[in-house]
Amino acid sequence: MQITVIGTGYVGLVTGTCLAETGNQVVCVDIDENKIMCLNNGETPIYEPGLETILKRNIQLGNLQFTTNLKEGISNTDVIFLALPTPPKEDGSADLSYLLNVTHELVNLIQSYTVIVTKSTVPVGTGDRIEDILSDHLESDLFDVVSNPEFLREGCAIEDFMRPDRIVIGTSSNEAKEIMMKIYRPYVRQNNPIIYMDRRSSEITKYASNSYLATRISFMNEVANICEAVDADVDLVRMGMGSDSRIGKRFLFPGIGYGGSCFPKDVKALLNTASQNGYDFQILDSVNSVNSGQKKILTKKILAHFNGSIQGKSIAMWGLSFKPNTDDIREAPALVMIDEFIKRGAHVKVFDPEAMINVRRIYGNKLIYGINQYEILEGSDALVIATEWSNFRTPDFRYMKNLMSQPLIFDGRNMYDIEELKSLGFNYECIGRNSGLTLGINQGHHKLSLAS
Numbered sequence: 349m350q351i352t353v354i355g356t357g358y359v360g361l362v363t364g365t366c367l368a369e370t371g372n373q374v375v376c377v378d379i380d381e382n383k384i385m386c387l388n389n390g391e392t393p394i395y396e397p398g399l400e401t402i403l404k405r406n407i408q409l410g411n412l413q414f415t416t417n418l419k420e421g422i423s424n425t426d427v428i429f430l431a432l433p434t435p436p437k438e439d440g441s442a443d444l445s446y447l448l449n450v451t452h453e454l455v456n457l458i459q460s461y462t463v464i465v466t467k468s469t470v471p472v473g474t475g476d477r478i479e480d481i482l483s484d485h486l487e488s489d490l491f492d493v494v495s496n497p498e499f500l501r502e503g504c505a506i507e508d509f510m511r512p513d514r515i516v517i518g519t520s521s522n523e524a525k526e527i528m529m530k531i532y533r534p535y536v537r538q539n540n541p542i543i544y545m546d547r548r549s550s551e552i553t554k555y556a557s558n559s560y561l562a563t564r565i566s567f568m569n570e571v572a573n574i575c576e577a578v579d580a581d582v583d584l585v586r587m588g589m590g591s592d593s594r595i596g597k598r599f600l601f602p603g604i605g606y607g608g609s610c611f612p613k614d615v616k617a618l619l620n621t622a623s624q625n626g627y628d629f630q631i632l633d634s635v636n637s638v639n640s641g642q643k644k645i646l647t648k649k650i651l652a653h654f655n656g657s658i659q660g661k662s663i664a665m666w667g668l669s670f671k672p673n674t675d676d677i678r679e680a681p682a683l684v685m686i687d688e689f690i691k692r693g694a695h696v697k698v699f700d701p702e703a704m705i706n707v708r709r710i711y712g713n714k715l716i717y718g719i720n721q722y723e724i725l726e727g728s729d730a731l732v733i734a735t736e737w738s739n740f741r742t743p744d745f746r747y748m749k750n751l752m753s754q755p756l757i758f759d760g761r762n763m764y765d766i767e768e769l770k771s772l773g774f775n776y777e778c779i780g781r782n783s784g785l786t787l788g789i790n791q792g793h794h795k796l797s798l799a800s
């Protein structure tokens with residue numbers, strides 16, 4: 349099949365590359381000339397495990413092309429996937445201008461029957477708006493508009509696309525349904541379901557899924573906070589809860605709040621849709637505010653430890669991306685902490701295996717950038733762990749202790765064994781486990797207030 353993907357970011361590039369991998373002829377279009385130049389040279393502009401190999405293979409096979417020319421990109425195409433950004437506006441609603449502007453461009457270019465598929469995460473009713481724009485200029489038998497939300501996770505996006513838990517397709521057109529089935533058949537060989545529904549339900553499904561996952565995270569963060577207050581251990585509670593098959597083990601890890609380009613924006617967009625429709629989505633309001641509070645929790649612990657002032661302190665940070673295996677720093681908790689540390693006069697030194705370039709673009713020379721995780725520990729008063737990259741799982745603690753001016757770790761991802769670190773002489777604070785320090789056992793340490 350001839351397929352065009354418009355928007356070649358995290359979703360568009362993975363979608364285009366994986367669709368080429370199963371033998372389709374794919375053209376990816378983007379307005380970013382540097383990105384397209386880089387892709388035409390077989391280089392990936394983002395870090396995503398496994399992507400570069402498939403990308404190079406399909407460019408060589410002639411299945412995958414990149415262009416900035418929309419007209420050229422959609423000539424002879426059967427299906428157009430829209431993988432354009434839908435960032436949040438001031439009021440939390442999704443900015444649809446990218447999507448709608450491209451739709452206006454398409455009306456002059458579509459000449460034969462084309463299925464237009466929304467891969468972007470869009471509020472309910474967006475498919476109707478796209479259809480209205482197209483209908484104003486084109487005969488109705490020239491197009492169908494389908495909702496096909498993307499559920500891939502950055503960091504394992506290729507695996508998620510090639511072997512999805514499910515594929516959701518929202519359309520009432522049989523012709524479009526047949527085409528979508530043909531495209532996705534190679535990805536559901538293990539009987540993972542393709543779920544067909546109406547377009548509006550499909551649009552809501554994406555928001556409901558992400559909002560539910562965000563809810564689980566905020567819920568567990570609150571459980572962790574209450575565990576700290578009552579001297580219980582969230583790790584044990586998590587295991588006790590997760591063994592219940594109705595609950596399940598995944599997404600029960602507490603931390604320093606969710607980030608990324610999806611959860612924060614999708615929660616806000618669903619809240620906005622609810623309020624636009626006269627509904628007060630109370631749980632989501634709390635999910636959002638709990639998350640904002642949780643992003644500050646480690647800073648509070650650090651301030652409590654240093655009697656309220658980190659002026660002149662040297663703070664090292666491991667991990668900057670919003671989660672491991674990606675260079676994406678959008679809404680990353682690390683950035684909230686960095687802003688606060690800088691504001692309070694600390695010297696901040698950072699290391700991340702993949703996200704340093706993106707962070708340097710924002711902070712320039714306000715930060716010191718390490719060439720490895722140990723270099724930034726030299727003379728540091730504290731180490732903060734913001735992302736659970738595997739490189740940080742079993743570090744050389746003795747070496748770290750020698751490098752640091754004091755052996756103090758604030759771990760936002762609960763990576764280490766409390767007893768082991770204690771026996772090595774570290775002060776170690778984490779999230780919701782009985783680490784002693786947060787309970788004010790060590791003399792001179794302030795008790796942590798959980799009020800945000």
Ligand SMILES: NC(=O)c1ccc[n+]([C@@H]2O[C@H](COP(=O)([O-])OP(=O)(O)OC[C@H]3O[C@@H](n4cnc5c(N)ncnc54)[C@H](O)[C@@H]3O)[C@@H](O)[C@H]2O)c1
Nearest residue numbers: 355356357358359360378379380431432433434468469498
């Ligand atoms: N990133 C994820 O993990 C993820 C997962 C599921 C769904 N989504 C959704 O998918 C959509 C895209 O997200 P993303 O993370 O890939 O965004 P992104 O910002 O990484 O990529 C968007 C791309 O669109 C390009 N673009 C902007 N205007 C254009 C135009 N007029 N023509 C052609 N290209 C244009 C940009 O240059 C950019 O390369 C969003 O709605 C997002 O919510 C994202």
